[in-house]
Amino acid sequence: MTTHTTRMLIIGSGPAGFSAAIYGARAGMEPIVVQGLQPGGQLTITTDVENYPGFRDVIQGPWLMQEMQAQAEHVGTRTIWDTVVSVDLTSGPPFRAIGDSGDVYVGEVLVIATGAQAKWLGVPGEQELGGKGVSACATCDGFFYRGKKVVVIGGGNTAVEEALYLTNHSPDVTLIHRRDSLRSEKILQDRLHANPRISVLWNRRVDRFLGDPLAGGLTGLALTDTVTGEASEFATEGAFVAIGHAPATELFKGQLAMDAGGYIQCEPGTPKTNVPGVFACGDVMDPVYRQAVTAAGTGCMAALDAERFLAEREFAESEAEAVGA
Numbered sequence: 001m002t003t004h005t006t007r008m009l010i011i012g013s014g015p016a017g018f019s020a021a022i023y024g025a026r027a028g029m030e031p032i033v034v035q036g037l038q039p040g041g042q043l044t045i046t047t048d049v050e051n052y053p054g055f056r057d058v059i060q061g062p063w064l065m066q067e068m069q070a071q072a073e074h075v076g077t078r079t080i081w082d083t084v085v086s087v088d089l090t091s092g093p094p095f096r097a098i099g100d101s102g103d104v105y106v107g108e109v110l111v112i113a114t115g116a117q118a119k120w121l122g123v124p125g126e127q128e129l130g131g132k133g134v135s136a137c138a139t140c141d142g143f144f145y146r147g148k149k150v151v152v153i154g155g156g157n158t159a160v161e162e163a164l165y166l167t168n169h170s171p172d173v174t175l176i177h178r179r180d181s182l183r184s185e186k187i188l189q190d191r192l193h194a195n196p197r198i199s200v201l202w203n204r205r206v207d208r209f210l211g212d213p214l215a216g217g218l219t220g221l222a223l224t225d226t227v228t229g230e231a232s233e234f235a236t237e238g239a240f241v242a243i244g245h246a247p248a249t250e251l252f253k254g255q256l257a258m259d260a261g262g263y264i265q266c267e268p269g270t271p272k273t274n275v276p277g278v279f280a281c282g283d284v285m286d287p288v289y290r291q292a293v294t295a296a297g298t299g300c301m302a303a304l305d306a307e308r309f310l311a312e313r314e315f316a317e318s319e320a321e322a323v324g325a
């Protein structure tokens with residue numbers, strides 16, 4: 001068992017974690033990033049990224065994350081392949097985390113960048129056709145389906161928002177829901193029903209995504225009518241699964257303020273959690289925007305606030321020492 005000590009401990013290696021690391025390293029905080037089970041984060045499971053600023057041509061998600069890691073390490077970050085299995089936020093700072101390896105991580109400040117995972121249906125074809133017609137992010141991938149017939153699967157706010165967003169690109173959006181009414185807010189439902197580009201297919205369960213990942217991708221969905229049991233197929237080239245996201249906050253339950261969805265609650269407009277010295281950035285504290293660029297932006301904010309927190313604390317300590325001397 002090794003104890004790793006740093007001024008700035010970062011949990012998570014997505015765009016938020018590495019952006020915090022780049023700023024933290026450049027401020028001399030010699031950050032440690034604990035990578036977790038998905039080194040590089042969610043962008044490593046996608047292919048084309050067309051909306052991250054600075055690149056005129058389409059880039060690949062895994063490549064972008066390798067570059068972020070390389071940049072963070074170049075300026076002085078240590079990246080460690082481990083997963084945090086417990087943290088103690090009650091007695092810090094400094095804060096102590098324990099890795100799956102048995103190693104202990106101690107940070108004078110802690111930056112939480114553990115992200116969120118889209119919820120999937122878990123039916124055949126979904127994983128195989130991911131990025132080849134099946135997506136969980138209309139803002140990210142809607143543009144790739146311009147002019148095409150697409151579907152959104154779900155019945156809550158996320159699904160309705162995704163369907164409305166997709167009408168910017170597609171003249172034919174179908175919302176598929178397994179019940180006969182939506183759970184989303186009334187105002188969103190009104191906008192949905194008023195939009196001539198959207199139709200709703202009620203009482204349908206998606207059983208399978210159809211198509212060949214190596215030849216053309218998604219071609220359609222196999223459905224079952226939840227009332228009559230009748231099976232059918234629905235032709236489409238783009239399907240957006242919109243049944244919600246799960247923030248990776250299990251570790252912090254009972255130790256940090258969270259909203260009803262489990263997202264970490266921060267002081268409005270900042271990455272400051274309710275525990276001084278603990279900052280949260282990226283998708284783990286953002287149920288709304290959930291983009292790589294917003295994650296990177298809040299990662300930057302977390303590092304800047306962490307640096308100020310340490311500077312203020314060190315100044316206060318030196319003042320106290322001077323008075324005592």
Ligand SMILES: Cc1cc2nc3c(=O)[nH]c(=O)nc-3n(C[C@H](O)[C@H](O)[C@H](O)COP(=O)(O)OP(=O)(O)OC[C@H]3O[C@@H](n4cnc5c(N)ncnc54)[C@H](O)[C@@H]3O)c2cc1C
Binds near residue numbers: 037051118
């Ligand atoms: C298929 C897909 C396509 C997308 N396409 C785009 C796009 O084109 N453009 C765009 O802007 N956004 C896109 N997004 C959204 C974007 O990927 C996310 O908004 C962004 O990755 C969030 O960054 P993050 O750093 O907050 O978290 P994440 O990327 O989710 O990273 C979380 C990190 O935390 C780590 N972690 C979790 N728990 C622990 C633990 N216990 N210990 C240690 N580490 C832990 C994980 O291993 C991971 O490294 C897409 C998302 C998906 C799923």
